[in-house]
Amino acid sequence: MLDKNALSQLQSLKQEIHDSVPRFEGKVRATGGRFGFVVTDDNQQFYMSPEEMEKVLPGDKVAFRVEEVTEKKTQAIVESLISTELSDFCGTYIVKGKGHFIQPDHPALNRWIFVPPKSRQSAGDGMLVKGHLSQHPYPAGRAQAEIDAVIGSSQDAGIEARYMCQKWHLTTEFTEAELQQANELAAAGIDSFTAGRTDLTELPLVTIDSASTRDLDDALCATVTDNGWTLHIAIADPAAVIQPGTALDLMARDRTTSAYFAHLVIPMLPAALSEQLCSLQPEVTRLALVAEVAVNQEGESTLIGLQQAHVKSHAKLSYQQVSEFIADAHQGDIDAALQPSLTALKDCTRALASQRKTACLVMEDRPDYRLVLDENGKVKDIVRQERNDAQRLVEECMLVCNRLCADWLRQHESGIFIEHAGIRTERIGDVTSLLKEQLGLEKKPKIKSLEDYVSLMKQAAACDSGLNVKDIISRQLERSNLTQEDKPHMGLGFPRYTTMTSPLRKYNDLLVHRMIAAILAAQPAPEVDALALAAIQDKQTKARIAANQTDTWLKLQWLKTLPAEAQFDAVIQYATANNIMVRFEDSGIEGQIDRRKVKGNWAFDSKTLSHSNGEQTLAIGQTVRVSVLTLEPDARELKLALQE
Numbered sequence: 128m129l130d131k132n133a134l135s136q137l138q139s140l141k142q143e144i145h146d147s148v149p150r151f152e153g154k155v156r157a158t159g160g161r162f163g164f165v166v167t168d169d170n171q172q173f174y175m176s177p178e179e180m181e182k183v184l185p186g187d188k189v190a191f192r193v194e195e196v197t198e199k200k201t202q203a204i205v206e207s208l209i210s211t212e213l214s215d216f217c218g219t220y221i222v223k224g225k226g227h228f229i230q231p232d233h234p235a236l237n238r239w240i241f242v243p244p245k246s247r248q249s250a251g252d253g254m255l256v257k258g259h260l261s262q263h264p265y266p267a268g269r270a271q272a273e274i275d276a277v278i279g280s281s282q283d284a285g286i287e288a289r290y291m292c293q294k295w296h297l298t299t300e301f302t303e304a305e306l307q308q309a310n311e312l313a314a315a316g317i318d319s320f321t322a323g324r325t326d327l328t329e330l331p332l333v334t335i336d337s338a339s340t341r342d343l344d345d346a347l348c349a350t351v352t353d354n355g356w357t358l359h360i361a362i363a364d365p366a367a368v369i370q371p372g373t374a375l376d377l378m379a380r381d382r383t384t385s386a387y388f389a390h391l392v393i394p395m396l397p398a399a400l401s402e403q404l405c406s407l408q409p410e411v412t413r414l415a416l417v418a419e420v421a422v423n424q425e426g427e428s429t430l431i432g433l434q435q436a437h438v439k440s441h442a443k444l445s446y447q448q449v450s451e452f453i454a455d456a457h458q459g460d461i462d463a464a465l466q467p468s469l470t471a472l473k474d475c476t477r478a479l480a481s482q483r484k485t486a487c488l489v490m491e492d493r494p495d496y497r498l499v500l501d502e503n504g505k506v507k508d509i510v511r512q513e514r515n516d517a518q519r520l521v522e523e524c525m526l527v528c529n530r531l532c533a534d535w536l537r538q539h540e541s542g543i544f545i546e547h548a549g550i551r552t553e554r555i556g557d558v559t560s561l562l563k564e565q566l567g568l569e570k571k572p573k574i575k576s577l578e579d580y581v582s583l584m585k586q587a588a589a590c591d592s593g594l595n596v597k598d599i600i601s602r603q604l605e606r607s608n609l610t611q612e613d614k615p616h617m618g619l620g621f622p623r624y625t626t627m628t629s630p631l632r633k634y635n636d637l638l639v640h641r642m643i644a645a646i647l648a649a650q651p652a653p654e655v656d657a658l659a660l661a662a663i664q665d666k667q668t669k670a671r672i673a674a675n676q677t678d679t680w681l682k683l684q685w686l687k688t689l690p691a692e693a694q695f696d697a698v699i700q701y702a703t704a705n706n707i708m709v710r711f712e713d714s715g716i717e718g719q720i721d722r723r724k725v726k727g728n729w730a731f732d733s734k735t736l737s738h739s740n741g742e743q744t745l746a747i748g749q750t751v752r753v754s755v756l757t758l759e760p761d762a763r764e765l766k767l768a769l770q771e
Contacts, residue, residue, distance in 0.1 A: 149193045152209065157185040157235035165191055165203045173203040181268040184260075185235035186212030208265040215259040215275070217294040219761070222252035229258050229272050232294060232762075246273035255279055255286065257293045281761050284504035287680045288388040291673040298382055301397050305378050309397035312368055312375075313404040317414050320367050321437050327417055328439040331468040332361050334407050335521050338445040341402040342385070342394065344631040346415070346440045347524050349471035355423040356475035357431070360528045361415040361438045365396065365405040365630050366640035368414070371653070375400075383666035385632040388677050389498040389506075393670075394632075401631045409443045416627070416640055418528045422475050426482025430531040433643060441465060449517035473516075476523040483526070487620030488584055491601075492519075496715035498681055506685035509714040525628045526619070532643070533625040537613050541642050541652040543635050543660065545624045548605040549580050549617035558600055561734045565592045577615040577622060584620075595748035599736055602701045602747060609635055609660040635663050676763055682716045683760035694754045694770055699747050702738060704731045707745055709753060709767065718765030720753065725769050745769075 153167040161177035188209040193201050218231040228239035250256050255278040262271035279286045292299050332346035344363040349356045369375050379395050386393040394401050407413050415438045419431040453473050492514045499508040536542030550558050559571040566586050574580045587596040616624035627639040642652040697709035707720040727740040737746035752770040
């Protein structure tokens with residue numbers, strides 16, 4: 128038996144051994160296989176064996192030690208769980224014998240989670256469900272879940288949108304209190320809000336939108352001047368009736384955006400406001416924030432002023448109507464009194480577009496794809512729709528309004544801005560090398576300043592080297608971000624940019640209206656901190672992803688009804704070392720080709736994002752012929768085979 132001195136020495140030795148083993152904290156990253164990695168804050172990466180991965184979930188923050196497996200290989204051993212991200216999830220309910228499981232709809236979690244008998248509700252095999260983690264796998268290695276809701280079967284009408292709303296935490300219903308407050312405001316009307324506002328009801332304003340649109344948040348008119356045009360842009364003003372801190376305001380802040388699905392819209396505001404009281408419906412007086420803009424013959428624009436006004440839309444026009452008017456200027460179904468303004472709008476916005484093309488950047492027109500649904504909410508056809516002249520007209524008005532309002536807010540040291548940083552940081556090296564080679568430059572160009580960036584993108588667009596240089600670069604851009612800082616929008620080529628033209632649909636636009644109203648009233652503008660902006664952006668991103676994944680799901684269901692041997696023309700959108708992403712020209716369906724399964728000795732060029740085998744090159748913008756290899760609509764996955 129060890130004496131006290133020997134025992135103390137042994138304990139000291141154990142402590143020395145314990146202290147000598149490197150220890151870290153990091154986040155778990157899963158792979159496509161059973162193994163994974165844990166990554167520290169300073170980006171060190173350590174291997175995790177399948178056995179250790181069984182104890183954790185993707186996104187977990189853990190404390191771990193590093194052990195040597197061989198002379199050249201180490202592995203991480205989890206010592207404690209610090210936090211977990213995967214608290215709730217959606218997925219498919221699986222019954223195998225007496226075992227009940229959820230197969231999570233999560234790209235990095237490739238295992239089933241056990242559901243104990245008391246936590247199963249009425250879920251049946253193959254049903255889509257939402258659940259939460261009731262037992263973390265650490266340390267025992269056995270995760271358990273509890274069912275929160277049975278969403279339905281994948282064959283149910285409208286299941287796709289309902290599922291995605293659950294998955295991305297979108298609120299779909301208004302509370303009784305919210306509806307009551309909205310109805311009371313609508314019933315009271317706008318009379319109590321018109322005091323001090325300018326009466327602009329005589330302006331020949333019209334709304335131009337899709338024929339089915341009910342939440343009309345902008346109206347336009349223009350008049351000819353000696354040197355060009357005066358453009359009036361009236362934007363619905365829900366900020367005038369929704370007071371900060373009320374139930375309606377808190378609800379709008381929580382939703383942050385309207386979400387648009389193929390068969391339904393989940394509005395940010397109740398219909399009593401978004402479609403009635405605040406919507407610029409024809410022949411009724413409504414509250415608006417009106418921008419008056421002077422545009423000269425060269426398309427240069429100046430903000431004359433911003434006014435809180437009450438206005439009247441004199442017609443609800445569709446894109447189709449206005450596009451036909453632009454084409455021949457003789458539309459019998461458009462009031463003759465409104466036609467001079469529409470003609471002026473046509474000429475004014477063409478001048479704006481021409482100036483923007485010269486001084487800034489113009490994004491290429493991309494087609495829309497309208498899903499035609501049957502009585503069960505499934506796709507029976509997909510219709511490709513090209514943008515028309517009326518849509519471009521409205522776009523130019525919104526762009527100039529937002530840009531000039533951003534300048535105005537900056538002058539008053541306020542605002543919420545949309546930053547676009549240009550090329551993704553990790554891609555700058557390859558992009559500048561590409562530009563140097565394709566433009567014949569002596570050295571790598573600098574693209575950090577707005578001026579340099581705009582100049583180089585214009586040169587890239589005009590480059591006739593055989594490569595679609597502009598498209599290659601456009602696939603490597605950062606996403607735009609909401610910010611309090613006055614930063615350039617590289618993608619548009621503007622020194623600064625905001626959005627205030629969709630306050631019925633976006634909460635940040637409503638906030639900008641409040642800032643403008645405060646400044647006009649000579650009061651301090653409300654401030655919005657960075658965390659609040661990040662939360663707004665996160666919610667808007669989730670709504671966009673939910674809508675996109677719903678569309679993808681529906682499109683792939685439709686694709687599955689076509690003959691298995693069908694072939695399609697697809698345009699290459701992007702490429703990595705192993706995969707080529709394409710979009711079908713006729714339907715907008717997106718899928719990927721595993722380049723490793725294409726015959727031949729192919730090499731990947733990271734500068735041009737292209738694959739070549741010496742005889743053939745697969746590059747961005749190129750049309751290829753593809754067929755379906757594997758198709759899983761419920762998982763929103765489409766893998767394609769390249770045809771010879």
